Amino acid sequence: MGVGIEVTNLNAWYGSNHTLQDINLNIPANHATALIGPSGCGKSTFVRCLNRMHETNPIARVTGSVRMGDIDIYEDVKPVEIRRRVGMVFQRPNPFPTMSIYDNVAAGLKLNGYTNHKSLDEIVEKSLKNSALWEEVKDDLKKKSGASLSGGQQQRLCIARALAVDPEVLLMDEPASALDPVSTSKIEDLIFQLKSQYTIVIVTHNMQQAARVAEKTGFFLNGRMVEFDSTHKIFTNPSDKRTEDYITGRFG
């Protein structure tokens, strides 16, 4: 099951560039939360702070607190453990090109020392079913490589790979921006199904997509969270003029 995420006074820097400033918000468990905002506003940096990927850059720095359920991810656990609990899907599907479909899904588990083949088979099947890819690949699991799939299938393969380690949170950074409308629709349906089991945070430039998939939406601008509210409120009657200007295209 997903866990709620409580972000308090989060600040992030790249060198001297203060990219996130005093972010405070509560992301509800087992819901989809969308983050919108213009390029460079800090929304991708924000999600990278939710799985401690931001600090992998040597000039990056983070202060503040991010609580997932009962733990503070910056105090109580190691980054490796966090990345097991928090799956991430990126803009461009990035399957391991030389690995089979099966090995792509099992990669995270094997990396964690998982060797029970019978249950590995079950987890791979379950993950591919949860990512709505099973029916399309079940006959070629070990025959075809991840790279042989279409772009939309590759993205669902990456989702299956993220789900295989049984995370509590799924971060998606523009997961459908490189996909055609049919594949996009499949990813959105998937988000709808997965949010009953996981807490989903999705960064998107597609505001209609945010409106379709998320119950909560946050608007970022210049490294700050300008407004965080129900998606309905944000897209029909936002409280902040800057949010309204952005979503109606009057910005800039």
Next chain:
Amino acid sequence: MTRIRFQQSLEDLKENLLVMAGLAEQAIQRAIEAYRVRDLSICDLVSRSELAINRMERDIDQAALDLLAMEQPMAVDLRFILSVIKINADLERVGDAAKNISERVRHMENMGAVDLPVDIPRMASLAEDMVRKSLQAFIEADAEMARTVLTMDEAVDQMNRTAYKSLTKVMEEQGHLAPQALNALMICRALERVGDHATNIAEDVIFWVQGDDVRHPKAVAKLQAAAEKAAAPAPAQK
């Protein structure tokens, strides 16, 4: 990304709706003038206006539909387009009301002029005032002005109720005047509907400008009271 073409399309939509509003206002004024002076040539003008209003209703709906489909508007723009669609329908019905009044005037053509206990021009003036004010609120995006329109509707409703009582009394007591009284009653009813359409327009302006749904306040209050009553803890049993 300022979406210049989209903003221009919204301006065009507003302008076209205001042209239609002008026609609807004029149609009501003419219908009442036709009643006052019993001039059938004015009734013909009202009929022609109604055709033009109907044509504009279709054009405005189509333009609004195109914008919804092509531009996927959000927030204030979405509310604006939804309001335009609804105001469009209300203005078309104001045109219908004008036509109904002019048809009553045609019916009354060969009836002698009688003094009925109803002040139709005064009622019309109040209903027209509501339409004018609601449209002014639309032009100026002024929700407060729109709220004042909501308070005017009761006066028109009251005039209609009074007219109903006095005109049915005429029908009962002076049977030979029943046709004139019936026509006058139908004109009052049409004017009361014009007041209702002006109220709807004002409510749509408030929704567009402030995002507040102020329709059916009595029904909403009743539902809220019922919900609160249901949610209240049951009194402890002794």
